Amino acid sequence: MIRLESISKQNGHQILFIEASAALQRGEKVGLVGPNGSGKTTLFRMITGQEHPDEGQVAVDRGVTIGYFSQDVGDMAGRSAVAEVMDGAGPVSVVAAELKELEAAMADPDRADEIDEIVAHYGEVQARFEELDGYALDGRAREVLAGLSFTQEMMDGDTGALSGGWKMRVALARILLMRPDVMLLDEPSNHLDLESLIWLEDFLKSYDGALLMTSHDRAFMNRIITKVVEIDGGALTAYARDYEFYEQQRALNEKQQQAQFERQQAMLAKEIKFIERFKARASHAAQVQSRIKKLDKIDRVEPPKRRQTVLFEFPPAPRSGEDVVSLKDVHKSYGGRRIYEGLDFLVRRRERWCVMGINGAGKSTLLKLVAGTAEPDQGTVAVGSSVRMGYFAQHAMELLDGEHSVFQSLEDAFPQAGQGSLRALAGCFGFSGDDVEKRCRVLSGGEKARLVMAKMLYNPPNLLVLDEPTNHLDMATKEMLIAALSQYDGSMLFVSHDRHFLAALSNRVLELTPDGVHHYGGGYTEYVARTGQEAPGLRG
Structure with missing residues (x-):
């Protein structure tokens, strides 16, 4: 279906591909892997014709339809999420918009004298909508959006009012509804909660077209793909089977x-x-x-290319008391919505609690209450003796001063520290050489997350409160974080949609459901075994 034939591509001084070749066949599900900046997004853009190789060619079979989901979703204001999603299906969305306008006109008292004409026109447009199978498409669009955790109100509300993460889901839903011959998905697992992630996994497994995707979520990738194409040193190398097999084979090679x-x-x-x-x-x-x-x-054998990896090092944290955080009879509401009514919860030393629950269950609210960035309406939140807390929240990345360099940002946080120790800290978190002079405004999401973690961990806390810490991290950095946290001696309370992260680090589960709060001894793996489900929202 799609063939990359001896392609070469250079961006500025960076050589991305040197006479590289690969193919995507009908029905194949392929994971595209490689370090950040290796050319994965450029490859997608060459397949869609947005960019062209310097040499070689990209051949797409005649009549093949391609749906491309990228992280750049653009502005979506002025239309509902359902209308945006249906728009990917072509002319039917225009007819749907016309129907809505005519419905509004029929209900407008100022146009009562035109009612016969409007009703007649409505009948014609409605017939056209039925001919295009519009009612079935509307239902399918809502089904896809529901799978991605949209409420009915969000589906019908203005897309412009949604956050960037929810707009990403709308853009993804467009491609899924379109069901093209080939889907190109660049990080579709970003910004999804666990329920949405598992729904998308099932959707893609049953999709009968060809799929080429990137993802920093190894469990998600591993369950969908049947082949890996790796970008490394300008070459494209194919590996049969799943991501786990690729890792083993690469290590053996x-x-x-x-x-x-x-x-x-x-x-x-x-x-x-x-x-x-x-x-x-x-x-x-x-x-x-x-x-x-x-x-x-003699043909000289090259040594294997060494991947640069970030090494996280946790200095020993001071010991806390046995009772780390205690919540008693906590009530919390936002507007008219009650989040907690009489919550009792205790974190003891060296416990690692992962907090689970559907969107809106109160996961981030619990972390804010513990971190002291939100107050309970009633009840108490008490932090134990000798507890030093490190809190990682998504908004922390937005608070970085864009004009300050990485090094200035660390200096501002730790004015008493010497230059040598701050440079060593930056190096541990992947900022070596000139990287420490980068301004925060040009950092990627992953680099910002690493900088926030560096600031959080310089004076080692003995309680880590982490809200989706892996959202912007690539697979290699995520692996290093898991390895470091496995050796961490303190207590943890965290929210994550990454099942590999959950399974590797939790030894307790707090599940927030409409029926109440449930505690599970044992970590995420034991929770799955006991409940038969990977997430609370999937229960029948």
Whole structure:
């Protein structure tokens, strides 16, 4: 269906592809992987014709329809979410908008004298809408939006009033409703809650078209794809099977290449030593020349490319008391909506609670109450003795001063610290060399998240309160964070939609449901085994 034939592409001084080739066949589900900046989005844009390779060609079979979801969703003001989603299906959305206008005209008392004409026109437009299967499409659009956690009010309200994350879901729903021959999905798992993520997973597994996608969520990727295409050093390499197999195969290939490289280096060293030793002796001249010619003809084995990884290091935190946080008879409402009525909850030392619940259940509210950024309407929230808290919230990234550099941001937070220790801290969080001079306004979401974590962890807390800490992190950084937090000695209270993160780090589950609050001993893996569901909103 789609073939990349010996493509080369350079952006400024950066070479992305060098005579790279790959193919996407009918019905294949492919995960596109590679480090940040390796060219994944550029590859999508070349397939859709928004960019062109410098050399080679991108061939798409005639008549193949492509739906492309990217992180750049643009402005959507003035129309409902349902209208925006149906718009991806073509002319039917225009007819739907005309029906709405005519319905409003029929209800307008100022146009009572035109009513016969309006009703007649409405009948014609309605017939056209039925002919285009509009009523079924409206239902399907609502089904997709409901799967992505939209309420009826959100579906019919102005899309312009939605946050960026919800607009992303509208853009994603457009592609899903369109059901093209090929879907190109660039990070579709970003900004989704766990229920939406699992619904999307099921949708994509049953989709019979071809799929090429990127995702920083390994569990999501692993359950959908049947093939991996890796971008590495300008080349495209295909691996059969899922992401887990790709990781194992890549590690094995690297080990074999390293062994091959070391064997060749040992052989070369031996030959060079012989040449150096005997090059001045006439009796060995023929042998020396023979070995020099042999060395010139050898294909040199390159050592495996080393991926740069961020290493998080948690200095030992001071010990807290046994009771870390206690909530007693907590009531909390927003407007007329009650979030908590008489909540009792205790976090003890070294407990790692993951908080689960559908959108609006009060997950982030609980974290805010514990962190002290929200007050209960009634009841008490008491932080225990010797507790030093680190709170990671999404809004913390928006509070970074855009004009300050990474290093200035750290200096402002820790004016007593020496330059050397701050540079070491920045290095631990992936800011080495000139990266520390980057202004905060040009940082990616992942870089901002790493900077906020660096500021949070410089004076190590013994209680971590984390609200979706992995949202903007790439897979390698996420793995390093999980590895570091596994060694962390303090207590944790966190919300995450990443199942790998949940399973690796939780040893308690707090589930918020309309029926009340449920506690589970054991972590997320035990919760799934006991309930038979991966998220509260999926229960029958």
